[in-house]
Structure formats: C-alpha cells, structure tokens
Amino acid sequence: xxxxxxxxxxxxxxxxxxxxxxxxxxxxxxxxxxxxxxxxxxxxxxxxxxxxxxxxxxxxxxxxxxxxxxxxxxxxxxxxxxxxxxxxxxxxxxxxxxxxxxxxxxxxxx
Amino acid sequence: xxxxxxxxxxxxxxxxxxxxxxxxxxxxxxxxxxxxxxxxxxxxxxxxxxxxxxxxxxxxxxxxxxxxxxxxxxxxxxxxxxxxxxxxxxxxxxxxxxxxxxxxxxxxxxxxxxx
Numbered sequence: 001x002x003x004x005x006x007x008x009x010x011x012x013x014x015x016x017x018x019x020x021x022x023x024x025x026x027x028x029x030x031x032x033x034x035x036x037x038x039x040x041x042x043x044x045x046x047x048x049x050x051x052x053x054x055x056x057x058x059x060x061x062x063x064x065x066x067x068x069x070x071x072x073x074x075x076x077x078x079x080x081x082x083x084x085x086x087x088x089x090x091x092x093x094x095x096x097x098x099x100x101x102x103x104x105x106x107x108x109x110x
Numbered sequence: 111x112x113x114x115x116x117x118x119x120x121x122x123x124x125x126x127x128x129x130x131x132x133x134x135x136x137x138x139x140x141x142x143x144x145x146x147x148x149x150x151x152x153x154x155x156x157x158x159x160x161x162x163x164x165x166x167x168x169x170x171x172x173x174x175x176x177x178x179x180x181x182x183x184x185x186x187x188x189x190x191x192x193x194x195x196x197x198x199x200x201x202x203x204x205x206x207x208x209x210x211x212x213x214x215x216x217x218x219x220x221x222x223x224x225x
Contacts, residue, residue, distance in 0.1 A: 043216040092212050100152035
C-alpha cells in the first residue's frame with residue numbers, strides 16, 4: 001500500500017475554473033501535510049502546509065484536511081495557464097521524514 | 111541568494127564511474143534531506159541529516175550510495191559504480207528542526223544521466 005496516493009491525471013480545467021486536487025494517506029499518525037508545485041524540469045516549490053482539520057486559505061489556494069477520512073485536498077480558484085504543473089502532496093512522519101505522493105498533473109486550458 | 115543550492119546542475123557520466131553531488135542548505139537549517147526523482151514519480155526519500163548526524167537511510171538505497179555532512183553545513187552524495195538505473199534528478203532539501211509547521215525547501219536539483 002502506497003503511503004501517499006494521488007490521481008496521476010492529467011486533470012484539465014478551463015482558465016478561470018476551480019481546480020480540485022486530492023490526496024489520501026495511510027498513516028493516521030501524520031500531523032503535517034504539504035502541497036508542492038513542480039514545473040517540468042524544475043524542483044518542487046512549497047505552496048502550502050496544513051496541520052489542523054479544516055480549511056487553510058492563501059490567495060487563490062485553499063488546502064483542506066480531514067484527518068478522520070485521511071485525505072488532503074488543494075483547491076485552486078480562478079485557475080490560470082501558469083498554474084499548469086504537477087502538484088505533489090506530502091506528509092511528515094513522526095520522525096520528520098517527508099513522504100511524497102506521485103503527483104497530479106494539472107493542465108489549465110486558455 | 112539564501113536558498114538551497116546544488117552543484118552541479120547536470121552531470122553526464124559513463125556507467126561504472128563514480129559521481130559526487132554537493133548541496134548547500136539554507137544557512138539556519140539544521141536538517142538536510144536527499145531525494146531522487148524519476149520521470150512521472152514523486153521525490154523518493156534517500157537519507158537525511160540533523161546537523162552532521164545521518165538519522166536515516168532508505169532501505170531501498172544500495173551500498174553504492176553514501177552521503178555525508180561532515181560539519182553540519184553542506185552535504186555530499188556519492189554514487190559509486192554508477193548504473194543506467196541511477197539516471198534521475200537528485201534533489202536536496204533543508205528544514206529547521208522543531209519548526210512548526212515543518213516545511214522543507216528544495217534546491218534546483220542535479221540531473222544525472224548515466225550512459
């Protein structure tokens with residue numbers, strides 16, 4: 001069983017729409033979760049971290065965490081073509097090791 | 111620039127040769143991580159350090175891989191007797207122990223091609 005699972009995509013949304021990215025994890029002990037954006041050929045860039053149940057908003061991005069159901073999601077409002085990238089979900093273990101999912105490819109169509 | 115830096119950015123080597131990569135973390139960060147990433151996959155954990163101590167090494171990592179962080183600052187990752195399967199992007203990230211939320215920041219990566 002993979003520790004962090006994501007749909008590989010590609011997920012395609014029209015410009016201006018809301019993109020919804022989902023992630024599930026298997027370790028109930030995990031407390032901190034992260035979303036990274038990775039453009040092709042580049043290294044991952046931290047978008048948001050979340051550690052409490054509920055929503056956390058930062059600009060056009062909203063991260064949602066539901067520990068009971070073991071899922072994390074990322075919503076991108078008013079999607080722009082520049083948002084086209086791979087989005088990586090990650091969780092921190094109790095030993096401060098960070099485990100990444102395989103990523104979801106997002107394509108925003110102008 | 112106070113971000114994580116890696117050197118070299120690209121490395122092409124022949125099978126069987128040894129290669130060494132360097133990572134300089136953000137100066138105040140005491141945790142340093144190495145990952146490997148292949149096309150279409152997320153970063154795969156290799157090893158990490160707190161200061162100069164290596165805290166964990168992935169069980170998937172063969173003995174041909176070794177990492178050091180001798181003075182608790184920069185780190186090196188060496189691959190001996192490279193194989194074509196070692197071709198990947200090698201990523202370094204750093205973080206602050208005890209930071210909450212615990213956030214890692216990545217360097218630009220070293221792309222290794224083994225021919």
